[in-house]
Amino acid sequence: xxxxxxxxxxxxxxxxxxxxxxxxxxxxxxxxxxxxxxxxxxxxxxxxxxxxxxxxxxxxxxxxxxxxxxxxxxxxxxxxxxxxxxxxxxxxxxxxxxxxxxxxxxxxxxxxxxxxxxxxxxxxxxxxxxxxxxxxxxxxxxxxxxxxxxxxxxxxxxxxxxxxxxxxxxxxxxxxxxxxxxxxxxxxxxxxxxxxxxxxxxxxxxxxxxxxxxxxxxxxxxxxxxxxxxxxxxxxxxxxxxxxxxxxxxxxxxxxxxxxxxxxxxxxxxxxxxxxxxxxxxxxxxxxxxxxxxx
Amino acid sequence: xxxxxxxxxxxxxxxxxxxxxxxxxxxxxxxxxxxxxxxxxxxxxxxxxxxxxxxxxxxxxxxxxxxxxxxxxxxxxxxxxxxxxxxxxxxxxxxxxxxxxxxxxxxxxxxxxxxxxxxxxxxxxxxxxxxxxxxxxxxxxxxxxxxxxxxxxxxxxxxxxxxxxxxxxxxxxxxxxxxxxxxxxxxxxxxxxxxxxxxxxxxxxxxxxxxxxxxxxxxxxxxxxxxxxxxxxxxxxxxxxxxxxxxxxxxxxxxxxxxxxxxxxxxxxxxxxxxxxxxxxxxxxxxxxxxxxxxxxxxxxxxxxxxxxxxxxxxxxxxxxxxxxxxxxxxxxxxx
Amino acid sequence: xxxxxxxxxxxxxxxxxxxxxxxxxxxxxxxxxxxxxxxxxxxxxxxxxxxxxxxxxxxxxxxxxxxxxxxxxxxxxxxxxxxxxxxxxxxxxxxxxxxxxxxxxxxxxxxxxxxxxxxxxxxxxxxxxxxxxxxxxxxxxxxxxxxxxxxxxxxxxxxxxxxxxxxxxxxxxxxxxxxxxxxxxxxxxxxxxxxxxxxxxxxxxxxxxxxxxxxxxxxxxxxxxxxxxxxxxxxxxxxxxxxxxxxxxxxxxxxxxxxxxxxxxxxxxxxxxxxxxxxxxxxxxxxxxxxxx
Numbered sequence: 001x002x003x004x005x006x007x008x009x010x011x012x013x014x015x016x017x018x019x020x021x022x023x024x025x026x027x028x029x030x031x032x033x034x035x036x037x038x039x040x041x042x043x044x045x046x047x048x049x050x051x052x053x054x055x056x057x058x059x060x061x062x063x064x065x066x067x068x069x070x071x072x073x074x075x076x077x078x079x080x081x082x083x084x085x086x087x088x089x090x091x092x093x094x095x096x097x098x099x100x101x102x103x104x105x106x107x108x109x110x111x112x113x114x115x116x117x118x119x120x121x122x123x124x125x126x127x128x129x130x131x132x133x134x135x136x137x138x139x140x141x142x143x144x145x146x147x148x149x150x151x152x153x154x155x156x157x158x159x160x161x162x163x164x165x166x167x168x169x170x171x172x173x174x175x176x177x178x179x180x181x182x183x184x185x186x187x188x189x190x191x192x193x194x195x196x197x198x199x200x201x202x203x204x205x206x207x208x209x210x211x212x213x214x215x216x217x218x219x220x221x222x223x224x225x226x227x228x229x230x231x232x233x234x235x236x237x238x239x240x241x242x243x244x245x246x247x248x249x250x251x252x253x254x255x256x257x258x259x260x261x262x263x264x265x266x267x268x269x270x271x272x273x274x275x276x277x278x279x280x281x282x283x284x285x286x287x288x289x290x291x292x293x294x295x
Numbered sequence: 296x297x298x299x300x301x302x303x304x305x306x307x308x309x310x311x312x313x314x315x316x317x318x319x320x321x322x323x324x325x326x327x328x329x330x331x332x333x334x335x336x337x338x339x340x341x342x343x344x345x346x347x348x349x350x351x352x353x354x355x356x357x358x359x360x361x362x363x364x365x366x367x368x369x370x371x372x373x374x375x376x377x378x379x380x381x382x383x384x385x386x387x388x389x390x391x392x393x394x395x396x397x398x399x400x401x402x403x404x405x406x407x408x409x410x411x412x413x414x415x416x417x418x419x420x421x422x423x424x425x426x427x428x429x430x431x432x433x434x435x436x437x438x439x440x441x442x443x444x445x446x447x448x449x450x451x452x453x454x455x456x457x458x459x460x461x462x463x464x465x466x467x468x469x470x471x472x473x474x475x476x477x478x479x480x481x482x483x484x485x486x487x488x489x490x491x492x493x494x495x496x497x498x499x500x501x502x503x504x505x506x507x508x509x510x511x512x513x514x515x516x517x518x519x520x521x522x523x524x525x526x527x528x529x530x531x532x533x534x535x536x537x538x539x540x541x542x543x544x545x546x547x548x549x550x551x552x553x554x555x556x557x558x559x560x561x562x563x564x565x566x567x568x569x570x571x572x573x574x575x576x577x578x579x580x581x582x583x584x585x586x587x588x589x590x591x592x593x594x595x596x597x598x599x600x601x602x603x604x605x606x607x608x609x610x611x612x613x614x615x616x617x618x619x620x621x622x623x624x625x626x627x628x629x630x631x
Numbered sequence: 632x633x634x635x636x637x638x639x640x641x642x643x644x645x646x647x648x649x650x651x652x653x654x655x656x657x658x659x660x661x662x663x664x665x666x667x668x669x670x671x672x673x674x675x676x677x678x679x680x681x682x683x684x685x686x687x688x689x690x691x692x693x694x695x696x697x698x699x700x701x702x703x704x705x706x707x708x709x710x711x712x713x714x715x716x717x718x719x720x721x722x723x724x725x726x727x728x729x730x731x732x733x734x735x736x737x738x739x740x741x742x743x744x745x746x747x748x749x750x751x752x753x754x755x756x757x758x759x760x761x762x763x764x765x766x767x768x769x770x771x772x773x774x775x776x777x778x779x780x781x782x783x784x785x786x787x788x789x790x791x792x793x794x795x796x797x798x799x800x801x802x803x804x805x806x807x808x809x810x811x812x813x814x815x816x817x818x819x820x821x822x823x824x825x826x827x828x829x830x831x832x833x834x835x836x837x838x839x840x841x842x843x844x845x846x847x848x849x850x851x852x853x854x855x856x857x858x859x860x861x862x863x864x865x866x867x868x869x870x871x872x873x874x875x876x877x878x879x880x881x882x883x884x885x886x887x888x889x890x891x892x893x894x895x896x897x898x899x900x901x902x903x904x905x906x907x908x909x910x911x912x913x914x915x916x917x918x919x920x921x922x923x924x
Contacts, residue, residue, distance in 0.1 A: 034536055066537035073536075078529035081548050082628060083555075093537045126627045142537060316761040321773065329777025428655050435659075435910055439902035441853060443860050443876055444895030451888055462884060570768035574857055578880070589861050592776055604773050611764065 004208050005044075005280065006201055010149075013176065013183040015193030015214070017229070018203035019250055024186045025074075027203070028152045031184075032065050049149065067097040070143040074155040076135035080127040086113075086138050087123030093145050112141050115178075116171065133164035137171060144175060152184045157192065169195065190229055194218060199286070202226050205251050205261040208280055211288040222289040224266045260292065268293060299630060303620055310616050317608040318369070322362055325601045326354075335378065335597045352598070374602030379594050385602035389584060394477025395465060396572055396583030399506065401478075402499055403575075404568065406507030411514020416550060418515070419522035430515060437512035442571055446505040446578035453501060460501055463580035467494045502579040506571050510564065517560055521553035528552070558622050562615040569607055656914040663845075663908025670901050674719040681713040685870040693887050703889040706878060711893055714870035718894065721871045722901065725782060726851045729789035730844060736790070737797025742832070744798070745805025756802070763795040771854050775863040785864040789851050796847060800839070804832050838916055845909030849902045856898045872898050 004027060008014055018024045029035050031046055033053065046053040048069065053061070065071075073079035080089060090109035091102060100108075110120035116137040127135055136156060143151050156172070157165040169192060176183060176196075185196055193200050193214070200217050202210040202225065210223040221227045228246045235241060248265035251257055257264055259274040266273065272292045280290040325331065331354060332345055349355050353364055368375065374385040418430035454462040461467075465479060472482040472491040480499065483492035525531065526549055534544045576585030584603065591599040623629050673680070683689045688708035689700075696703040702711040744755040762770065771788045778784035808831050858864040859873030867874075872894040879891030 032536060034532060036532075062538045062540065064538070065535070066539075071533070071536040073529060073533050075529060079533040081530045081534070081552070083551055083626070084548075092539065092543075096537070096539055096543075126631060128628050129631055139533075142533075313761070313764075316757060317765065320758075320761050320765065320770075324770070324773045325777060328774060329779070331777070333779065334777050431910075432659075435906050436903065439849065439853075439899050439906050441856055441876075441895060441898045441902065443857075443873075443880070444892075444899055447876070447880060447883065447891055447895060450883060451892070455883060455886055455888075566764070566766035570766040570857075573768065573772075574860065577861065588772075592772070593862055600773075600776055604769060607769055608765070611766075 004203075004206075006208065006211055008150075008182060008184070008199075010182050011180050012199060013181075013185060013197045015197030015200040016184060016186045016203060017190050017193055017200060018188060020188060021250060021253075022203045023206040023253070024188075024203050025154050028071070028154045028184060028186050031150075031152060032069055032071060033061055034065075034071075063097070066093055066142075066148075067146045068148050069150045069152065070146070070148045072136075072139050072143045072151065072153040072156045075159045076132060076139045077127070077159075079139060080135060082127055085124055085126055086130070089138070089142060090123075090145055093142055097146055108145070112145055113138075116141050131164075132160055133167060136160060136164075136168050140168075140171065140175065144179060144181075147179060150182045150184070152186070154186045155188070156185075158187070158189075172196065191233060202229070205256060206253050207261060207290065208288075209262065209290045211280065212284075213286050216284075216287060222283065222287070222294055223262075223291050224268050224293070225262050260290075299623065302623060302629075306616060306619050306623075310612050314609065314612050317612065318366065318605065319362075321601070321604050321608060322365060325597075325604070326361060326365075327358065331597050335595050369605065374605060375598035377591075377599045378596045379591075379599075385599050386606075388587065388599065389603055389606050392582060392584045392587045395581060396576065396585065398478045398480065398499070399502055399575065399581060399583060400568055400572055402503035403506035403510060403571075406503055407510035407514055410507065410511040412518050412550070414511070414515045415518020416522055416545065419519045419526065420545065422523060427519075430519070434512045434516045437508055437515075440509065442505060442509055442574040443578045445508065446502070446575060449501050449505060450579075461498050462501075465495065465498050465582055466491065467498075470494045502575050502581050505578070506568075506575045509571050510567060513560075513564065513567065514557075517557050518553065521556050522549060525549045525553045555622070555626055558618065558625065561618050562611075565614045565618075566611060569610070656911045659907045659911030660915065661911075663904045663906065663911060666900060666904030667908060670719050670897075670904065671723060673716055674723040677716050677720055681710075681716040683710040683713045685709060685713040685717040686868045693882065693890070695887075696889055702893045705875065705890040706882065711875070711890060714875060715872070715893055715897055718870040718872045718875065718897065719901075721782065721865060721869060722852060722855065725786050725789065725855055725865075726848055728786040729793065729851055730848055732786070732790040733793035733847075734797050734844065737794040738801050740794070741798040741801030742805060745802040745809065748809075752802075755798070759795040759798045762791070763799065767792045767850065768854055768857050771858055772861065772863060775858050780864060780866040782865065785855065785858065788858065788864075789854060792854065793847050793851065796843065800843065801832070801836060804835050808832055808835070842909050842913045842916070845905050845912065849905035849909065852898065852902045852905065 004023075006014070016024045016027065026035065026039070030041055031048075031053070033041065035041065041054060044054065048064075053064070056064075080086075084092075087106065087109050090112060091105040094100070094105040094108055095102065098105075106123070110123055113123060114120050118134060118137055118141075122130075127138075130138065140156070143153075153172070157168050160168060172183075172185075173196065175181060183196075185193060187193060197214050199211070199213050201208050202217075202223065204225050210217065210221070210226045212222075217226065218230065221230055225246075228244070231244045232246065234243060246265055251261055251264070257274075259272075259276055260266070260269070260278050263269045263273045270292070276292070278290045278292050280288050281294070282288050283294050331352065332340075332348055335348060336344065353361060356364070372386060374389070376382045376384055377388065414430050414433065418427040421427050450462045453460045470491050472479055472488045472495070473486045475482050475485055479495035480492065483489070483495055531544060531549055534548050535541075539548075572583065573585035573588060575581065576583045577589045580586060584606075588600065588603045591603070683700075686709065689710050690704040690708050692704065692706060692708045694700055694704040694708075700710050700712065702715065705711055705714070740755060740759075744752045771792050774788040774791055775785060778787060855864065856873035856876070859871050860877045862877065865871045865874060875894040876891045876898070879887075879889075879894065882890060
């Protein structure tokens with residue numbers, strides 16, 4: 001990732017969209033400073049409610065994780081401990097952060113589960129006894145258990161089939177309202193963010209190439225990549241349609257092309273695009289784009 | 296999903312052919328591969344003596360009959376009779392020596408698990424750092440430390456030169472506690488016999504450290520390998536993302552998951568334990584099944600040697616059966 | 632021949648891929664190799680480097696290490712250093728003999744059993760798996776007991792213990808290759824089947840061979856020493872490390888440490904040599920091994 005920068009307001013949902021490997025998940029993890037070695041944060045600040053997360057110690061971060069900022073993982077099968085009951089996952093998280101008795105934690109867990117659409121008796125079941133969708137509900141529950149200020153959802157529906165995906169998105173919408181969530185929704189599926197996000201950030205090859213409010217983005221996309229992405233969504237209303245895909249492959253992040261990283265695949269690329277990397281610049285009220293065409 | 300009881304029943308039934316095959320192997324080796332008579336008499340002996348022994352052991356009959364006799368006897372718990380001294384039933388003599396081996400095994404096993412698991416976890420957490428490589432080296436070295444030699448070095452240092460601990464045997468003479476379990480340490484505690492307790496513990500230290508170190512090498516390696524695998528898993532990252540303290544993540548989440556594949560290797564461990572116990576006991580003159588076997592080998596006591604090996608075969612099958620059953624209980628994915 | 636060329640090309644390309652990062656593993660392998668080489672030379676040059684005849688009394692009983700006998704003398708007045716040197720011959724002889732035999736037998740049976748399949752395969756696998764389940768030492772004790780003492784009989788005991796290892800390894804490879812090539816082989820001319828199987832199995836097996844041989848050799852050294860330590864295997868005056876450890880052990884309580892410590896040290900050293908060599912090689916080659924051909 002390279003010089004990524006954005007702001008979020010409370011109660012807002014930011015959709016973070018991009019191809020696989022563009023760094024969006026890494027962005028999510030780096031907020032919680034959970035990047036696995038050999039990766040690490042080399043510079044910059046993460047300001048969360050007026051304090052810089054990059055300056056915090058590991059134990060301070062641990063207090064924040066799960067309680068004030070939490071994560072919803074992509075694959076609910078592998079993100080739950082197969083040897084632990086669902087209820088134990090929840091009570092463990094709760095008792096780690098709040099000083100209440102086990103019984104009280106169990107009660108909280110049961111309430112949480114029923115809010116998520118799971119029968120409270122299933123608190124004693126193991127992850128493998130649940131279906132994929134149910135497991136993801138548990139994953140959401142784990143993220144919401146302590147009423148966090150920020151929730152980062154890393155591709156929460158990617159490993160689910162379409163029908164279950166719709167259910168989970170509904171659930172997320174409900175929870176968003178109920179908890180007044182501030183949500184970062186990371187996905188490669190631009191259709192999901194259309195429903196859920198207030199603002200959208202489009203990432204390509206480790207950089208944010210466009211950042212704007214959702215309506216404007218869909219109405220009038222500015223960056224060539226965004227335009228191409230939107231064009232590649234099939235339109236159910238059209239009777240015939242050629243699916244357009246973006247030719248070429250995303251660049252190797254270890255040796256990106258000179259200039260704008262999108263230049264090999266950009267149909268509008270001109271001389272400047274091969275020489276200088278465009279900066280993310282503001283081009284309107286809450287509209288930012290990193291492209292020489294605009295700036 | 297198969298119910299638990301059916302699974303256990305099936306597993307027990309599976310042990311039966313296993314035992315037969317092992318018994319077959321033992322039989323093949325003891326009756327077919329070599330000549331029992333020369334094993335007993337050592338080559339040149341008068342004709343009548345050879346014939347007498349053959350008669351006594353039923354070696355005259357065709358092999359098939361011998362095999363059936365052998366199985367028939369085993370079914371009745373008859374492991375034959377010793378060829379020396381009072382011709383006592385082999386089973387009785389084995390059972391007399393069994394508690395000593397059991398006590399040594401339990402102690403060594405506990406030591407090896409302790410060392411093995413802690414070093415394994417430690418080195419997995421510091422993957423590819425110098426500590427990891429040193430611990431890897433530890434694993435290799437402990438395997439190469441020939442048990443009689445390391446036992447000998449420990450005896451030299453702690454018993455002969457420093458005089459802190461005894462060189463051999465299980466307890467000072469005439470200090471055996473009253474027999475309840477046959478395990479001296481346990482019996483001493485149960486009968487509140489302090490001098491016995493002290494003496495038996497002192498005698499237990501060196502042999503169990505010797506055997507324990509030898510076994511710990513494999514544990515270290517196993518633990519490290521499986522911990523590394525488990526630590527790659529998503530749920531570990533998810534646990535950290537929930538703010539759980541690192542110690543909980545490592546021990547409660549990772550180790551528990553890593554332990555299951557380790558458990559399946561325990562059967563192999565038991566085989567190593569038996570072999571190692573034989574060597575440890577002979578080095579420290581520890582009066583268990585190992586010393587017993589070694590002694591009877593020297594005396595060419597064919598039936599006892601055969602019987603002891605058969606006993607070992609049974610032990611192995613039973614232990615692996617128990618491990619498989621424990622495994623089923625521990626892993627909820629199988630139970631539910 | 633084409634297949635020989637491709638195999639050597641494969642080995643060379645594998646060796647080229649070895650990254651220089653793995654310094655420690657190189658160290659291991661190198662040290663292991665040096666130890667093995669040292670002891671092999673010891674064995675080969677024994678008559679030239681041993682100062683005394685190992686089975687003759689040449690000094691006082693139980694002399695402590697001094698300038699005449701650098702490792703002292705044993706309970707019969709024999710020079711321990713010479714016994715150590717000649718002992719290496721026995722160890723290397725038995726180890727190499729049993730390794731070679733178990734390899735040849737195990738591999739051939741494994742190939743046969745895997746290729747032929749069916750009832751033959753089931754019977755062999757069953758036999759081999761049960762032998763494998765038995766602790767090696769105990770099996771070796773049983774066989775050595777029955778066959779009596781001697782170099783040949785001891786080698787046979789060890790051979791039998793390690794046959795299942797090679798059998799299983801090779802059979803596994805044959806089966807996996809059979810699975811993947813079966814469809815293609817069915818389409819090709821019938822006779823080609825055998826050659827294809829051989830051509831594809833050997834490259835798969837060869838890289839792991841030095842490792843398995845090495846680690847087995849380490850185990851064999853220990854098992855041999857254990858056998859002689861228990862009184863089986865090699866008869867009396869022949870210098871052998873395990874046997875000498877045994878006889879030397881009696882004098883321990885009187886602080887006479889040299890008759891047992893030196894032979895034991897040699898056992899540990901040789902085992903370490905084989906282990907380091909094998910493990911080091913394993914670490915170096917393992918990522919490639921997992922990738923397969």
